[in-house]
Amino acid sequence: MASALSVFQRLTGGTDWRHFVLILLLGQLLSLCITSTSVLSNKLAEYQNVTLPNFQSFLVYALLFVVYMPLTLYRLGPRKVWANIKRRFPWYIFMAAVDVEGNYFVIKAYSYTSLLSCMLLDTWTLPCVVILSYFLLRARYRWMQILGVLLCLGGMGLLIKGDMDAGKNYKAVDAVKGDIFMLIGATCYALSNTTEEFIVRKRPQYETVAWLGFFGTIINGVQMGIIEHDRLSKLVWTKEVVGYTIGFDLVMFVLYTIAPFLFRLSSATFYNLSILTSDFYGLIFAKYMFHDTITAIYGGAFVMIVGGLLVYYLFPHAEPDHLPQLIGFRTQLPGDMEITGTAAGRRAAQGNESLRNMEENMSSTESPAKTSLSDYGSIKSSKSSKVHAEAVDGRR
Numbered sequence: 241m242a243s244a245l246s247v248f249q250r251l252t253g254g255t256d257w258r259h260f261v262l263i264l265l266l267g268q269l270l271s272l273c274i275t276s277t278s279v280l281s282n283k284l285a286e287y288q289n290v291t292l293p294n295f296q297s298f299l300v301y302a303l304l305f306v307v308y309m310p311l312t313l314y315r316l317g318p319r320k321v322w323a324n325i326k327r328r329f330p331w332y333i334f335m336a337a338v339d340v341e342g343n344y345f346v347i348k349a350y351s352y353t354s355l356l357s358c359m360l361l362d363t364w365t366l367p368c369v370v371i372l373s374y375f376l377l378r379a380r381y382r383w384m385q386i387l388g389v390l391l392c393l394g395g396m397g398l399l400i401k402g403d404m405d406a407g408k409n410y411k412a413v414d415a416v417k418g419d420i421f422m423l424i425g426a427t428c429y430a431l432s433n434t435t436e437e438f439i440v441r442k443r444p445q446y447e448t449v450a451w452l453g454f455f456g457t458i459i460n461g462v463q464m465g466i467i468e469h470d471r472l473s474k475l476v477w478t479k480e481v482v483g484y485t486i487g488f489d490l491v492m493f494v495l496y497t498i499a500p501f502l503f504r505l506s507s508a509t510f511y512n513l514s515i516l517t518s519d520f521y522g523l524i525f526a527k528y529m530f531h532d533t534i535t536a537i538y539g540g541a542f543v544m545i546v547g548g549l550l551v552y553y554l555f556p557h558a559e560p561d562h563l564p565q566l567i568g569f570r571t572q573l574p575g576d577m578e579i580t581g582t583a584a585g586r587r588a589a590q591g592n593e594s595l596r597n598m599e600e601n602m603s604s605t606e607s608p609a610k611t612s613l614s615d616y617g618s619i620k621s622s623k624s625s626k627v628h629a630e631a632v633d634g635r636r
Contacts, residue, residue: 260553263506266498267514267549273495275521280488281347287480293347294464295472296485297340300492301460304453307493312447320575324443325451328568332448335435336455340463342428345421353418359400359519361422363393366512368430373509376434378564388552392513395544399519402537433508436500441563441579445500452496504579513552516545 285291312321325332350358366389373379439448464472475481502511520542563569563578 259505260550263502263510263553264514264546264549266502266505267511268517270495270498270502270511271515271518272521273491273498274515274518275525276491277488277495278518278522279525280484280491283484284481284488287478287484291347291351292468292471292475293344294340294460294468296347296488297343297492298457298460298464299485299489300496301336301340301453301456303489303493304449304496305457306453308446308450308453312444312450315444316447316575320573321447323573324447324575327571327573331435331439331566331568332451333455333459335432335439336452337459338428338435339432339452340456340460342425342432344463345425345428349418349422349425351418352414352421354415357415357419358422359396359403361419362426363396363516364423364426365429365433366393366509366516368427369433369508369512372430372434373437373507376438376564376566377507379507379509382555384555385552388548388550388555389509389513391548391551392516392545393548395541395548396516396519398537398541398544399516402523402535402541403519405535405537430508430512433499433503433511437503437508438563438566440500440504442569442576444575444577445504447575448500449496510549510552513545513549517542520545 281291281296284296346362349361370379370381370389374381436448436452499511502514520538523538
């Protein structure tokens with residue numbers, strides 16, 4: 241017992257618990273946002289008798305553009321904004337396009353396939369983010385982090401089992417079509433999350449969200465005009481439809497605003513692990529709205545997911561000294577920054593080596609170096625990072 245306690249203390253001796261609590265709370269707030277959008281989407285479908293995913297998302301992107309583009313121009317100035325977008329517009333267009341299509345295909349999938357298929361296939365986003373982070377962000381995961389991911393997926397499995405035992409599944413209208421839609425949507429989400437994490441480590445959050453809103457409005461608007469024109473013309477604008485639409489857009493606005501901060505404080509992987517609890521919060525909504533019962537399996541699932549997040553956080557990997565120099569980002573521009581803790585990465589590498597020695601020989605008496613517990617670098621670690629050109633956002 242004493243030996244196990246000693247090992248735990250050595251593993252967690254350098255843990256920044258305040259940072260962990262912060263990103264845990266941010267992740268759960270975003271998870272609640274996702275739950276809220278699901279509830280509001282279901283209500284909209286109930287009153288509209290039809291799903292209009294492009295219409296629902298169009299107003300969100302427009303709101304992001306209207307709010308954050310003026311802020312971007314004010315904080316950076318037109319010249320810096322133009323210099324950035326002129327060279328890197330393909331990345332912003334790509335980020336917006338996959339985000340728009342992710343929203344579209346996931347919402348449509350629920351209309352064709354079963355709830356069980358949707359819940360299972362939606363988790364495909366997580367392994368996609370892990371793979372993309374490996375190549376795009378040079379993340380090198382440790383086996384204990386993989387264990388944390390598996391614990392979170394195990395918790396998700398318990399949530400799915402609880403829903404199936406409660407008889408919440410429904411029959412598929414076109415299972416193959418719905419499953420393909422869900423896989424496409426989940427892959428698009430992974431591409432969007434990873435691309436956005438890369439960009440917000442190079443550019444201010446508000447600018448990234450502003451361009452997401454700008455290009456998302458255009459892409460989504462064109463798609464809405466082509467696919468949903470007839471259905472929109474027949475839509476009856478009741479007070480319920482207006483109220484649920486406004487609620488959906490405001491919640492999505494909060495989600496898109498906070499997510500870049502979590503990407504920078506942790507990572508896209510941690511974000512996707514965090515939102516696995518959204519189904520648990522959905523059950524709480526259902527309990528008070530539809531008087532569903534909450535069984536012990538749901539509580540166990542929630543604890544398992546949070547435990548997986550903790551394990552993932554406690555065993556960091558060494559950060560790269562620099563992010564990959566992708567096309568468009570090889571030349572430093574005014575307003576650029578690079579948030580990837582150089583000194584912190586070296587400390588993490590030293591700590592990881594010590595931890596690996598402990599894993600191989602638990603009786604070792606050598607004390608490992610304190611590790612950097614941010615996933616790819618936190619705001620704290622950014623103090624020691626190399627900031628190129630002008631980092632105009634003084635709050636960072």
